[in-house]
Amino acid sequence: MENCIIPVGIKEVLVRGQITKVARAIVRSLCQNGIKVMVLREEEHCMLAEFLAGHCMENLILTTNYSPMIWLVGDGLSNEEQKMAEQGTHFLPFSQFPPTELRKDCFYHTTPAMIIPDSAQNIDSCENWLGRRVMSAWRVGGIVHALEGWEEHECGLDVPMVNSHRAWEAALRHGFQPLVYFSEIKKSL
Numbered sequence: 001m002e003n004c005i006i007p008v009g010i011k012e013v014l015v016r017g018q019i020t021k022v023a024r025a026i027v028r029s030l031c032q033n034g035i036k037v038m039v040l041r042e043e044e045h046c047m048l049a050e051f052l053a054g055h056c057m058e059n060l061i062l063t064t065n066y067s068p069m070i071w072l073v074g075d076g077l078s079n080e081e082q083k084m085a086e087q088g089t090h091f092l093p094f095s096q097f098p099p100t101e102l103r104k105d106c107f108y109h110t111t112p113a114m115i116i117p118d119s120a121q122n123i124d125s126c127e128n129w130l131g132r133r134v135m136s137a138w139r140v141g142g143i144v145h146a147l148e149g150w151e152e153h154e155c156g157l158d159v160p161m162v163n164s165h166r167a168w169e170a171a172l173r174h175g176f177q178p179l180v181y182f183s184e185i186k187k188s189l
Contacts, residue, residue, distance in 0.1 A: 017074025
């Protein structure tokens with residue numbers, strides 16, 4: 001999962017925003033892969049720490065440092081926090097909607113999304129911030145669930161997330177392709 005949004009070689013990210021099931025899954029994956037995940041608020045640190053174990057805990061850091069150049073952001077990111085970011089920071093949303101583009105000296109990326117397969121008919125776009133034949137990961141997930149005939153659901157914070165690798169592999173198998181933008185991140189860092 002993290003390879004879609006975090007370029008190889010990045011050692012730390014800042015996570016800011018509402019702690020959702022998606023945020024927890026991303027943080028767990030990053031921490032398991034040795035990437036330092038920094039959070040600014042103690043309550044967010046506590047919520048995330050509940051879902052980490054063993055050596056992963058050492059990669060979750062409560063900080064007052066706004067310097068990481070990669071920020072993974074969700075709902076709840078304030079304008080004041082954006083102003084604290086270093087020039088050239090990349091804001092990558094894990095939420096359904098992208099953050100407000102407040103700074104001209106930073107980079108804002110789209111929400112997690114995939115390119116729709118050519119075989120899909122009558123699907124041009126779903127969100128006005130994404131290009132044609134690009135669909136948010138949330139919608140792709142719903143389509144993949146239906147195509148695979150999966151009966152389980154992932155609604156609610158307390159319902160465990162279905163194996164993300166299984167969903168990823170199924171999406172690729174059905175012809176959805178990742179919307180990759182980490183090469184432009186590498187160029188700017």
